[in-house]
Amino acid sequence: MTAIGIYGSAGRMGRAIATIAGDESASVAGGADAGEDPFPLARDAEVLVDFSTPAALESHLAAAVAAGTPMVIGTTGLSPTHHALIDRAAESIAVLQTGNTSLGVTLLNILVQEAAQRLGPEWDIEIVEMHHRHKVDAPSGTALLLGDAAAKGRGTTLNEERVDGRAGLVGARTEGTIGFSSLRGGTVVGDHLVVFAGEGERIELGHRGEDRSIFARGAVKAALWLAGKPAGRYGMAEVLGL
Numbered sequence: 001m002t003a004i005g006i007y008g009s010a011g012r013m014g015r016a017i018a019t020i021a022g023d024e025s026a027s028v029a030g031g032a033d034a035g036e037d038p039f040p041l042a043r044d045a046e047v048l049v050d051f052s053t054p055a056a057l058e059s060h061l062a063a064a065v066a067a068g069t070p071m072v073i074g075t076t077g078l079s080p081t082h083h084a085l086i087d088r089a090a091e092s093i094a095v096l097q098t099g100n101t102s103l104g105v106t107l108l109n110i111l112v113q114e115a116a117q118r119l120g121p122e123w124d125i126e127i128v129e130m131h132h133r134h135k136v137d138a139p140s141g142t143a144l145l146l147g148d149a150a151a152k153g154r155g156t157t158l159n160e161e162r163v164d165g166r167a168g169l170v171g172a173r174t175e176g177t178i179g180f181s182s183l184r185g186g187t188v189v190g191d192h193l194v195v196f197a198g199e200g201e202r203i204e205l206g207h208r209g210e211d212r213s214i215f216a217r218g219a220v221k222a223a224l225w226l227a228g229k230p231a232g233r234y235g236m237a238e239v240l241g242l
């Protein structure tokens, strides 16, 4: 049994992870939420998972590094500064950060990279996502993950090509850009559609999350896989052997 510590344990994902941990031969070392000291949990756990808020990431990483405890980061809405902090932490502990821990999206990511590479920049890429009414960040972490894969496939970077939520007289589309549109409402767990639009035809690759347990199961699998790994930054495709 590997003991998992959960940052954001009272939230939707934290509760889903605690429910599923036993099925995956893991136990829960405990949880820490807003206003609680993250250091004791980092010392008590063999591996940490963070599904909380970007504002807490720096202190969670500091606790994980101080305790030498590996950490899975599922929190989305991260900035370039957060990614730099993750890179720094990965010099001393094992870290896995991903916008989506599900098997389906991890495979979709590979398919999107391949399609973008084969089709080239003449095929416009638009990414549409829909989530429940409580989600606070946009575009979703998954949409950005898929956009990153598409950009990699084309041999470029998302920073250079990203266009968020058009509105007003924005002008015609620039070739090579990757557009993002976000919908929010109801109880949608997480839908993502990557549209490749060409001359007279479209290809659509997508994923629909039907239950939050898909993310929870992936997060626990990632945590078990990460426990005991040497320092470094890892990804979900390695965990799932894809």
Ligand SMILES: NC(=O)C1=CN([C@@H]2O[C@H](COP(=O)(O)OP(=O)(O)OC[C@H]3O[C@@H](n4cnc5c(N)ncnc54)[C@H](OP(=O)(O)O)[C@@H]3O)[C@@H](O)[C@H]2O)C=CC1
Pocket (backbone or CB within 6 Å): 007, 008, 009, 010, 011, 012, 013, 014, 032, 033, 034, 035, 036, 050, 051, 052, 053, 055, 056, 073, 074, 075, 076, 077, 098, 099, 100, 101, 102, 137, 141, 215
């Ligand atoms: N990578 C993936 O596969 C997935 C990622 N996510 C991401 O995970 C994150 C959490 O999602 P979700 O569970 O739906 O959100 P919730 O809002 O339900 O849960 C977040 C939890 O984090 C807590 N929290 C806030 N501040 C801190 C802090 N400083 N330290 C520890 N905990 C804190 C919140 O407490 P309080 O309410 O008191 O503020 C809350 O309990 C989001 O960024 C979401 O996008 C979600 C699903 C899948």
Ligand SMILES: O=C(O)C1=N[C@H](C(=O)O)C[C@H](O)C1
Pocket (backbone or CB within 6 Å): 076, 099, 100, 131, 135, 139, 140, 141, 142, 143, 189, 190, 191, 209
């Ligand atoms: O906030 C959520 O709920 C989800 N967040 C992740 C994201 O931002 O992509 C993953 C999943 O889509 C659910």
